[in-house]
Amino acid sequence: MERTIGFGIIGCGTIAPWHADSVARIEGARLVAVSDVVEEAARKMGQKYQANWYTDYQKILEREDVDVVCVLTPSGMRKEIVLKAAEAGKHVVVEKPIEVTLERIDQMIGACEQAGVKLAVIFQNRFLPGPRRVKEAMEEGKLGKPILGDAYIKWYRTQQYYDSGGWRGTWRYDGGGALMNQSIHTIDLLLWIMGPVHSVSAKMATLAHKIEVEDLAVATLRFASGALGVIEGSTALYPGFASRLEIHGENGSLILKGEQVVAWELKDGEQIPLPFPPQKAAAGGQADPTKISAEGHYLQLKDMVEAVRANREPLVNGKEGRKAVELIRA
Numbered sequence: 001m002e003r004t005i006g007f008g009i010i011g012c013g014t015i016a017p018w019h020a021d022s023v024a025r026i027e028g029a030r031l032v033a034v035s036d037v038v039e040e041a042a043r044k045m046g047q048k049y050q051a052n053w054y055t056d057y058q059k060i061l062e063r064e065d066v067d068v069v070c071v072l073t074p075s076g077m078r079k080e081i082v083l084k085a086a087e088a089g090k091h092v093v094v095e096k097p098i099e100v101t102l103e104r105i106d107q108m109i110g111a112c113e114q115a116g117v118k119l120a121v122i123f124q125n126r127f128l129p130g131p132r133r134v135k136e137a138m139e140e141g142k143l144g145k146p147i148l149g150d151a152y153i154k155w156y157r158t159q160q161y162y163d164s165g166g167w168r169g170t171w172r173y174d175g176g177g178a179l180m181n182q183s184i185h186t187i188d189l190l191l192w193i194m195g196p197v198h199s200v201s202a203k204m205a206t207l208a209h210k211i212e213v214e215d216l217a218v219a220t221l222r223f224a225s226g227a228l229g230v231i232e233g234s235t236a237l238y239p240g241f242a243s244r245l246e247i248h249g250e251n252g253s254l255i256l257k258g259e260q261v262v263a264w265e266l267k268d269g270e271q272i273p274l275p276f277p278p279q280k281a282a283a284g285g286q287a288d289p290t291k292i293s294a295e296g297h298y299l300q301l302k303d304m305v306e307a308v309r310a311n312r313e314p315l316v317n318g319k320e321g322r323k324a325v326e327l328i329r330a
């Protein structure tokens with residue numbers, strides 16, 4: 001029988017239940033321990049999931065029955081924890097964005113490589129059937145030469161959302177605004193499907209919130225392939241709309257609305273029943289960050305368990321997770 005893969009969670013905030021519920025669904029995986037600097041948060045989570053709880057995450061790193069730690073602290077508060085986890089020989093899962101500057105990210109990737117531990121970055125939408133279908137179509141050459149790739153993320157967050165955690169909407173700990181925290185999901189898909197960007201120019205503004213970072217940005221892109229592209233990312237656009245990813249090649253066009261393919265128009269006439277998949281698992285977080293599908297996290301953590309067992313790279317490793325941050329910083 002295969003050995004159980006033990007998980008620890010560091011940071012018991014909003015996103016933590018997505019990880020805990022996912023681990024509970026994975027055969028051969030178990031949530032062993034959780035930690036948060038806020039005692040109440042750690043205790044509640046530990047009791048709910050029948051896991052040991054601590055206020056000091058080092059206690060998790062000391063445990064031999066923990067193989068993987070999920071670092072779910074605010075975006076700019078991960079590096080130090082990841083470095084210690086790697087040193088302790090734990091495999092690491094971090095939320096998006098991997099961290100907030102390329103310097104901090106490179107230290108994390110280097111530390112995990114040196115320690116021989118795996119580093120996975122949550123981009124759960126890469127695991128959902130709609131985005132995967134579009135990625136496969138591009139890889140199979142169904143679109144021919146790529147021409148244009150557009151990401152429109154017209155989302156909405158209240159001022160109360162930004163005020164709900166001292167780190168939200170700050171350069172130091174959120175790493176940016178609408179692009180770095182929210183639009184990054186769709187920007188990651190854009191890069192995954194269209195390939196690397198050669199050059200970018202952008203304008204940004206803060207128009208509807210009292211925050212130091214942007215709540216609106218527009219960018220034009222030239223991809224390395226020669227294709228062009230556009231990003232419009234916002235958290236200022238009430239009531240918030242499903243994101244759109246529009247991919248055009250010389251042989252046709254594919255459009256994702258949220259995580260569903262809503263247009264599949266190819267010159268060769270191949271058709272698929274739309275929307276694909278017919279049912280969406282949940283809303284995409286366009287107006288409320290707690291309304292995201294549970295499926296993506298489950299599939300991605302399952303991939304991590306398989307990666308650990310097979311000693312292969314997770315599908316979204318540190319280098320993959322770095323790409324969207326590199327473009328956003330640029």
Ligand SMILES: NC(=O)c1ccc[n+]([C@@H]2O[C@H](COP(=O)([O-])OP(=O)(O)OC[C@H]3O[C@@H](n4cnc5c(N)ncnc54)[C@H](O)[C@@H]3O)[C@@H](O)[C@H]2O)c1
Nearest residue numbers: 011012013014015035036037072073074075095096097165
């Ligand atoms: N994949 C997604 O769709 C998704 C959705 C929401 C959030 N996120 C990401 O998850 C991360 C956390 O976001 P959130 O909304 O859950 O934030 P949050 O503020 O609700 O939770 C963060 C938690 O980390 C704790 N913490 C801080 N420092 C700690 C430390 N040293 N040790 C232990 N705990 C510590 C805080 O006390 C807090 O409980 C962010 O990077 C965010 O971008 C991803």
